[in-house]
Amino acid sequence: MRDYKKDIPEVLEIMEEEVGSISHSQPVPESSFEKYRGTLPDALLLIWEKV
Structure with a gap:
Protein backbone atom coordinates (compact mmCIF):
# COMPACT_ATOMS: atom_id res chain seq x y z
CA MET A 1 0.00 0.00 0.00
CA SER A 32 -15.68 15.61 9.55
CA PHE A 33 -12.78 13.50 8.32
CA GLU A 34 -14.40 10.34 9.64
CA LYS A 35 -17.67 11.22 7.90
CA TYR A 36 -15.93 11.15 4.50
CA ARG A 37 -13.51 8.26 5.17
CA GLY A 38 -14.36 5.50 2.72
CA THR A 39 -16.08 7.98 0.40
CA LEU A 40 -13.14 10.23 -0.46
CA PRO A 41 -9.65 8.90 -1.19
CA ASP A 42 -7.38 8.70 1.86
CA ALA A 43 -4.80 10.85 0.06
CA LEU A 44 -7.32 13.69 -0.29
CA LEU A 45 -8.30 13.42 3.37
CA LEU A 46 -4.64 13.59 4.40
CA ILE A 47 -4.16 16.77 2.37
CA TRP A 48 -7.36 18.24 3.82
CA GLU A 49 -6.12 17.53 7.35
CA LYS A 50 -2.77 19.13 6.53
CA VAL A 51 -4.17 22.42 5.27
Whole structure:
Protein backbone atom coordinates (compact mmCIF):
# COMPACT_ATOMS: atom_id res chain seq x y z
CA MET A 1 0.00 0.00 0.00
CA ARG A 2 1.29 3.45 -0.90
CA ASP A 3 2.32 5.86 1.88
CA TYR A 4 0.55 9.03 0.81
CA LYS A 5 1.82 11.01 3.80
CA LYS A 6 5.25 11.32 2.21
CA ASP A 7 3.65 12.75 -0.96
CA ILE A 8 1.77 15.57 0.77
CA PRO A 9 4.52 18.24 0.59
CA GLU A 10 5.00 17.60 -3.12
CA VAL A 11 1.26 17.61 -3.80
CA LEU A 12 0.81 20.88 -1.90
CA GLU A 13 3.70 22.43 -3.84
CA ILE A 14 2.14 21.39 -7.15
CA MET A 15 -1.26 22.72 -6.07
CA GLU A 16 0.31 26.05 -5.10
CA GLU A 17 2.03 26.31 -8.50
CA GLU A 18 -1.20 25.48 -10.33
CA VAL A 19 -3.81 27.48 -8.38
CA GLY A 20 -1.85 29.73 -6.03
CA SER A 21 -1.19 29.63 -2.33
CA ILE A 22 -3.83 28.88 0.27
CA SER A 23 -5.50 32.14 1.23
CA HIS A 24 -7.86 30.80 3.89
CA SER A 25 -8.44 27.63 5.82
CA GLN A 26 -10.85 26.74 8.57
CA PRO A 27 -10.20 24.03 11.16
CA VAL A 28 -12.72 21.20 11.13
CA PRO A 29 -13.42 18.56 13.76
CA GLU A 30 -12.02 15.04 13.40
CA SER A 31 -15.61 13.84 12.93
CA SER A 32 -15.68 15.61 9.55
CA PHE A 33 -12.78 13.50 8.32
CA GLU A 34 -14.40 10.34 9.64
CA LYS A 35 -17.67 11.22 7.90
CA TYR A 36 -15.93 11.15 4.50
CA ARG A 37 -13.51 8.26 5.17
CA GLY A 38 -14.36 5.50 2.72
CA THR A 39 -16.08 7.98 0.40
CA LEU A 40 -13.14 10.23 -0.46
CA PRO A 41 -9.65 8.90 -1.19
CA ASP A 42 -7.38 8.70 1.86
CA ALA A 43 -4.80 10.85 0.06
CA LEU A 44 -7.32 13.69 -0.29
CA LEU A 45 -8.30 13.42 3.37
CA LEU A 46 -4.64 13.59 4.40
CA ILE A 47 -4.16 16.77 2.37
CA TRP A 48 -7.36 18.24 3.82
CA GLU A 49 -6.12 17.53 7.35
CA LYS A 50 -2.77 19.13 6.53
CA VAL A 51 -4.17 22.42 5.27
